[in-house]
Amino acid sequence: MKTFQQIDIATQELDPEVRASVYKTGKLKIETRQKVLARDFGSRTDKIRETAGLIKQHTLEHLDQYLEQAERVLIKNGVKVHFAADAKRANDIVFDIMRCNNATKVVKSKSMVSEEIGLVPYLESNGMEAVETDLGEFIIQIDDDHPSHIVSPIIHKNRRQIAKSFEREGLGDYNDDPSVITRRARKHLRNKFMLADVGITGANLVSAESGRIVLLTNEGNARFSMAPARIHIAIVGVEKLVPRDRDLAVFLNILTRSSTGQQLTVYTEFICGPRNPGQKNGPEQMHVIFLDNKRTEVLASECREILRCIRCGACLNVCPVYRQAGGHAYRSVYPGPLGAVLSPLLAGEQFPQLADLPKASSLCGACHEVCPVNIPIPDLLLRLRNKGKEMGVAHAQKGTPDMTAWSLLATHPTAWNTALQLGHAMNYTPESILNSIPSASAWLSSRSLPEFRGGQFRKWMKKRK
Amino acid sequence: MTSITPQRQIPASKRVLLMATCLCDAFFDSAAKATVEILESVGCEVLFPDGQTCCGQPAFNAGDWVASRKVIRHFAKVFAGNEPIVVPSGSCAAMIFHGALLAFENESDKATIQALANRTWELTDYLVNGLGIKEWKGIFPHRVAFHRSCHTRGTGSADAAQQLLQSIRNLDLLTVGEAEQCCGFGGTFSVSFPVLSQKIGELKLQHLTENKPDYLASLDLGCGIHIGGLLAKQASSLQVLHVAQILRDAQLNNQRFITQ
Incomplete structure (x- = not known):
């Protein structure tokens, strides 16, 4: 079959078993989401989505003010606050904190922002031990793989593959029983937790009012990583702020319901600062690194709404393209509809390399419909298509018919009507000739064309007068 | 889902402008004929502006907004007036009342396009929410x-x-x-x-x-x-x-x- 675009080729090459697993998981999560939201919020669901979107949009439009407020209160809470302009700076800050504290061992919770900055490979190449403690991310790490979903990183793997990886890593004989796999990972990771100097987390939400950092996990690994470790480092994208503690409730109500269909995750942590003198456990030091990494550029762009994203993954789960292509097809840390907007923007000057991602959408709008912060994703994809066209990114235009001749016809009614007459030739053109036109052959590879009946309606309409 | 339709006035007159769509123009004349017939059966006077071509969506979705705006401006000229514009396509209708507004957000003639958007209806939306028809008299044993x-x-x-x-x-x-x-x-x-x-x-x-x-x-x-x-x-x-x-x-x- 004729294919033009990288994502289409990746779809063709994707293992059918992986596709089936991605589809099944996505469908199940969306159905659970729908059921839980209907049961708990009914017709108020859209109002909550819209409210959450407005809170985030307001925060973004006053981000300078809320960042300053958060910094002040975090310092008051005993937290050391850092600002990192880019990935390299964020990684360097982490490394410096470790070196100054003679720390060499890190346990890390799941965090997309750490994927974005490549933290684990950076620390490993600088002689540190860094272990992923989320089960899915741990499997990604031992396989030297990449997550293909922002919430379910191993959505593309099955238990037989995982059992083989565990066997290879000396974590026991081959056994693909999920409960055995989990027990083995748990035993292995427990030692790592106990010996770690530093626990690194992201943040799902940060209240500018109190400095509270909210961490949501189902495995309790974020909580565990803060128990024996001396130092807690939270790396936080600047867009994670919300104004007040009471706003957290709105997001806690909608985030996990959208993501996994749970009312709440199993563990919900509110972290205010390091251990205080009265507490027996907890890190002695806490650091928050606010990461920009092109976010302020996104904020200044026409696609700033994408910064509302709270990484629930619902748009991936519902997306017909993601379900067929899988996450790796997007060639970036953030896949799916959210990624098709965010990844090219975060790429900065490398935008052209990912300018094909916004094209890989039928613009069906299912992503907008499920988004808990009401991001008009199709509108943003369209703006980025326009940007790609204006920049003349050739590979993004591949397979898209040129619109110059069409727009000429569509603005000249006489020519348009002539074309409607001439088009009848199509009915007599053998398919072999039509196939010499790339877009016609792409169409005809799986679909036939109906009879061309150009001008028939106009004739009928005229006769009626 | 959050609504994308503009604030539209319920039309006083039953004179409508039909936008037949390029797909009906080229392939599906039977759908366009049916549209005219049902609109007339509920008492509408259906006008068909001859100069009509397309809503501009192909170029808009392809990212060629310059080409798209040319076609939308042509559309606005052909469909000038106060009558509701009725379209037998959810997609072409949404192109006019939503997509075109995006394509024109930085243009000086944005107001013209907004006025166009406010008059544009998809066919069944017009029947039910515009004319207030709540049920359809008919038999279709299939x-x-x-x-x-x-x-x-x-x-x-x-x-x-x-x-x-x-x-x-x-x-x-x-x-x-x-x-x-x-x-x-x-x-x-x-x-x-x-x-x-x-x-x-x-x-x-x-x-x-x-x-x-x-x-x-x-x-x-x-x-x-x-x-x-x-x-x-x-x-x-x-x-x-x-x-x-x-x-x-x-x-x-x-x-x-x-x-x-």
Whole structure:
């Protein structure tokens, strides 16, 4: 079959078993989401989505003010606050904190922002031990793989593959029983937790009012990583702020319901600062690194709404393209509809390399419909298509018919009507000739064309007068 | 879903301008004829501006907004006036009342386009929410699977169409699994991403045909040309009809029934 675009080729090459697993998981999560939201919020669901979107949009439009407020209160809470302009700076800050504290061992919770900055490979190449403690991310790490979903990183793997990886890593004989796999990972990771100097987390939400950092996990690994470790480092994208503690409730109500269909995750942590003198456990030091990494550029762009994203993954789960292509097809840390907007923007000057991602959408709008912060994703994809066209990114235009001749016809009614007459030739053109036109052959590879009946309606309409 | 339709006035007059769409112009004259006939049957005077061509969506979706704006400006000129503009397509209607506003957000003639948007209706949305028709007198003794086309999301159209179909005597409106899922057409997407488009389409077809319909129905013949094309390639005789065709045929069946 004729294919033009990288994502289409990746779809063709994707293992059918992986596709089936991605589809099944996505469908199940969306159905659970729908059921839980209907049961708990009914017709108020859209109002909550819209409210959450407005809170985030307001925060973004006053981000300078809320960042300053958060910094002040975090310092008051005993937290050391850092600002990192880019990935390299964020990684360097982490490394410096470790070196100054003679720390060499890190346990890390799941965090997309750490994927974005490549933290684990950076620390490993600088002689540190860094272990992923989320089960899915741990499997990604031992396989030297990449997550293909922002919430379910191993959505593309099955238990037989995982059992083989565990066997290879000396974590026991081959056994693909999920409960055995989990027990083995748990035993292995427990030692790592106990010996770690530093626990690194992201943040799902940060209240500018109190400095509270909210961490949501189902495995309790974020909580565990803060128990024996001396130092807690939270790396936080600047867009994670919300104004007040009471706003957290709105997001806690909608985030996990959208993501996994749970009312709440199993563990919900509110972290205010390091251990205080009265507490027996907890890190002695806490650091928050606010990461920009092109976010302020996104904020200044026409696609700033994408910064509302709270990484629930619902748009991936519902997306017909993601379900067929899988996450790796997007060639970036953030896949799916959210990624098709965010990844090219975060790429900065490398935008052209990912300018094909916004094209890989039928613009069906299912992503907008499920988004808990009401991001008009199709509108943003369209703006980025326009940007790609204006920049003349050739590979993004591949397979898209040129619109110059069409727009000429569509603005000249006489020519348009002539074309409607001439088009009848199509009915007599053998398919072999039509196939010499790339877009016609792409169409005809799986679909036939109906009879061309150009001008028939106009004739009928005229006769009626 | 958050609404994308503009604040529209309920029209006082029943004079409407018909935008037939380029797909009806080229392939689906029967759907456009049915549209005229049902509008007239509810007392509308249907005007067809001759200079009409297309809504501008192909270029808009392709990212060529310069070309798209030229076509939208042409549309605005051809459809000047105060009458409601009625379109037998959720997608082309949404292009005018939503897409065009995006394409013109930084343009000096944005207000002209906003006024155009405020007069534009998808056909069944106009019948139900514009004219207040809540049920359709007719008989259609067939099993129908309705494809909820994506560009009617955030509009009143899909509900309106289903309300009308449901009210038709003997019409068995079937349940369709994963109704929120796309058919994989997406305009130029269908030719620039043929593998994705086909796979999404075949899955949609499974859902649509699961309950053994006699006909598939849609408010969008973009979806229709794709789904119909897949069906024909599989040598299936199942037909995709525009909802307007079913409304018209139901009326005709009703008249036959009464005269018998």
